[in-house]
Amino acid sequence: MQTTTIKNLNNFTGTVLIPVFETYSKSLVPIEFQGVSVASKVFYGKKDTHYMIEKYDCVHIFIGLGKEIDYKSLKTIFRRISAQQKESFGTNVALVLPEQFSSEQVEAAISGLYLGSYDLGHFKKIEKHPFLNENFELALISKKDISNTISKAIKIANAQLETLRLVDLPPNTVTPKYLSNWANQSGEKYGFTVETLGFEACKKAGLGAFLAVGKGSENEPQFVIMNYVPKNVNTKTKHVGLVGKGITYDTGGLNIKTSAMLDMKCDMAGGAAVFGAMQLVADLNLPVKVTAIVPCAENAVDAKSFVASDVIHSYNGTSIEIIDTDAEGRLVLADGLSYLIKNFKPEYIIDIATLTGSAMGTFGHECAALFTNNELVSKKLQESGDAIGERLWPLPLWDCYKSDIESEIADVKNYSGKPLAGAITAAKFLEYFTDNHKAWAHLDIAGVAFGNDEFAKSKHATAYGVHLLTKFIENL
Numbered sequence: 155m156q157t158t159t160i161k162n163l164n165n166f167t168g169t170v171l172i173p174v175f176e177t178y179s180k181s182l183v184p185i186e187f188q189g190v191s192v193a194s195k196v197f198y199g200k201k202d203t204h205y206m207i208e209k210y211d212c213v214h215i216f217i218g219l220g221k222e223i224d225y226k227s228l229k230t231i232f233r234r235i236s237a238q239q240k241e242s243f244g245t246n247v248a249l250v251l252p253e254q255f256s257s258e259q260v261e262a263a264i265s266g267l268y269l270g271s272y273d274l275g276h277f278k279k280i281e282k283h284p285f286l287n288e289n290f291e292l293a294l295i296s297k298k299d300i301s302n303t304i305s306k307a308i309k310i311a312n313a314q315l316e317t318l319r320l321v322d323l324p325p326n327t328v329t330p331k332y333l334s335n336w337a338n339q340s341g342e343k344y345g346f347t348v349e350t351l352g353f354e355a356c357k358k359a360g361l362g363a364f365l366a367v368g369k370g371s372e373n374e375p376q377f378v379i380m381n382y383v384p385k386n387v388n389t390k391t392k393h394v395g396l397v398g399k400g401i402t403y404d405t406g407g408l409n410i411k412t413s414a415m416l417d418m419k420c421d422m423a424g425g426a427a428v429f430g431a432m433q434l435v436a437d438l439n440l441p442v443k444v445t446a447i448v449p450c451a452e453n454a455v456d457a458k459s460f461v462a463s464d465v466i467h468s469y470n471g472t473s474i475e476i477i478d479t480d481a482e483g484r485l486v487l488a489d490g491l492s493y494l495i496k497n498f499k500p501e502y503i504i505d506i507a508t509l510t511g512s513a514m515g516t517f518g519h520e521c522a523a524l525f526t527n528n529e530l531v532s533k534k535l536q537e538s539g540d541a542i543g544e545r546l547w548p549l550p551l552w553d554c555y556k557s558d559i560e561s562e563i564a565d566v567k568n569y570s571g572k573p574l575a576g577a578i579t580a581a582k583f584l585e586y587f588t589d590n591h592k593a594w595a596h597l598d599i600a601g602v603a604f605g606n607d608e609f610a611k612s613k614h615a616t617a618y619g620v621h622l623l624t625k626f627i628e629n630l
Contacts, residue, residue: 157264157292157304163188166293167211168246171235173263174199175252176221187250190214201227204235206242213242226543228259229266236270236285237609243284248293257303258541260296264307265314267292272318274610309437313624314617316340317430321604321615325403325419330368330450333400333422334376337429337448344436346382346444361449363468364489367482368451370407370459375451376400377493382436382444392630393443395500396432396623397490399483399507400425400450407453407479408461417613421483423603424507425450427619434624442627445498449486453479465564469493470587473564481569483509484580488587495589502531504626505584506597506619512576514601521545522602522618525581526595535595538625544618546597555582 163170172187176199185192185199190209197205201220206213217235219228236243249267251260271283284290294300320328320336334350341348353374356365361377368375378400384391401421405411411418425448432446460466464476466485470492474485487505494503513523521539524546526532532548539546558570558579566586570579581596588594602618 157294157308159294159296159300163248163295166246166248168248169213169215169243171215171217171247171249173217173219173250173252175219176200185216187214187216192216202231204239206239215239215242223259224543225258225262225541228262229269229543232263232266233270234608236267236283240270240283245284245287245289246291246293247284248295251294251296251300253297257300260300260303261307261310264304265311268308268311269314272315272609274322274612274614276319276323306438309434310621310624313430313434313437314620316433317426317617317620318615320426320429321420321423321617323419325452328402328419328422329373330376330400330402330452331374333402333425333429333448333450334378337378337380340429340433341380344433346380346432346436349379351377351379359469359493360467361469361489361493362466363474363485364449364451366460366464366466366476367401367407367453367485370456371452371454373402373452375449378448378450380432380446380448382432384439384441384443386441387443391441391443392502393445393498393500394627394630395494395498395503396428396444396446397487397494397503397505398425398428398446398448399487399509400448401483401486402450402452404453404480404482405455407482408455408459409479410455411480417604420604420615421508422450423615424505424597424599424619426615427506427599427603427617427623430617430620431623431627434620435627438624438628440624440628442630444627445494445500447490447494449490451486453482468587470496470589472566472587475561475564475567477567477569477571481580483507484568484583487584491584491587492589495591501593502630503588503591503594504535504597504623505595506599506623508600508603509598510577510580510600512580513598516549516577517547517601519601519605521547523577523598524548524595525551525578525598527551527585528593528595531593531595534629535622535626538629539622542621542625544602544622549578549581551578551581551585555579559583559586
């Protein structure tokens with residue numbers, strides 16, 4: 155998508171998008187824009203409304219913003235216009251940016267417009283959205299210099315679009331090898347290094363918990379390690395570590411799932427968020443060092459699958475009793491966390507995963523569950539999430555829950571065996587593998603990574619976490 159900034163619309167022919175803050179519905183004064191008038195009884199800028207007029211060889215779309223607007227709502231409004239009114243878009247679209255728009259609001263509007271080009275029909279013969287036409291140009295009418303904001307907004311949308319595709323594509327396309335190839339290609343394009351450990355390398359390294367999960371699949375597991383180093387790195391440069399769950403499909407293993415199997419291609423949404431964040435961090439050239447690990451595997455059913463009551467050994471030497479093969483995400487994260495801490499020693503660590511139905515049972519689809527041993531990290535993550543509409547809320551890591559992962563035969567067990575406090579006990583299991591790191595956080599995104607909304611008829615990805623992780627890193 156090409157963008158240009160212009161000061162007026164003289165001689166412009168195309169589609170004009172005009173954001174309007176809410177006025178008084180019974181006002182006698184109409185809403186006017188360069189000779190185009192709309193009576194307040196017809197349209198007065200109420201949130202989630204729009205009004206279209208064809209005049210002067212242009213299609214004018216007035217977009218209601220309501221009285222006040224937050225980042226997420228603004229982004230959704232512009233995504234809706236782009237997705238649902240695309241038949242009104244040619245190759246020329248002009249967006250009029252209100253003078254009172256902050257740079258964050260401009261960012262939300264532009265990235266929302268671009269996100270509206272996403273279509274779930276990856277294998278259908280469909281006409282591309284006008285925004286994806288190489289001749290498409292978005293003109294921006296603004297009194298301010300917004301070139302940097304526009305560039306950032308498009309980069310955010312690009313990273314989120316990539317993440318949407320990764321999660322929504324089927325598991326017979328998105329295998330562990332597909333993800334490792336994607337990481338290598340993205341690293342070459344955006345400027346971060348990638349190392350991938352295949353089966354033999356993982357076996358040699360001692361990544362026993364990770365390999366146990368992938369034993370039943372014909373698709374070789376891939377332990378993907380990414381490193382982004384800023385240009386002017388020095389001793390004061392912050393170092394952030396990310397770990398994302400990359401289970402490309404989860405049958406539950408031999409403890410096979412009895413429901414929701416259709417949605418289990420989304421079990422790599424945490425890993426996809428890390429991939430998207432790495433692309434975005436590098437694309438924005440953020441002055442923070444980032445090391446990210448995504449253990450990619452498929453939890454399948456086969457004669458070689460690991461079984462309940464197995465005792466396996468993790469990367470850090472911990473013995474783990476397997477109570478439930480469907481509690482596999484915490485196993486791959488355990489090895490990812492241990493490997494990250496031992497070999498890279500980052501100052502901050504965040505792991506992100508579609509880990510438990512318990513988190514969804516607690517918060518529904520409104521926010522992710524946050525677990526951390528660091529109050530400052532908790533505050534910064536929540537502030538970052540609130541700013542962009544990717545919300546989190548903390549749950550406890552009290553030691554009274556430690557007994558739920560105690561095993562009689564091994565150091566720990568991977569599941570309490572009780573239908574209680576599932577998200578918390580999963581987090582306590584992960585905490586065991588953090589080596590008492592002082593700034594670790596775990597995000598359980600089971601309820602927010604995949605769901606229903608107005609942009610498709612079936613469940614689909616949200617790209618939750620891409621912007622959140624990047625915002626947190628940027629705010630450091």
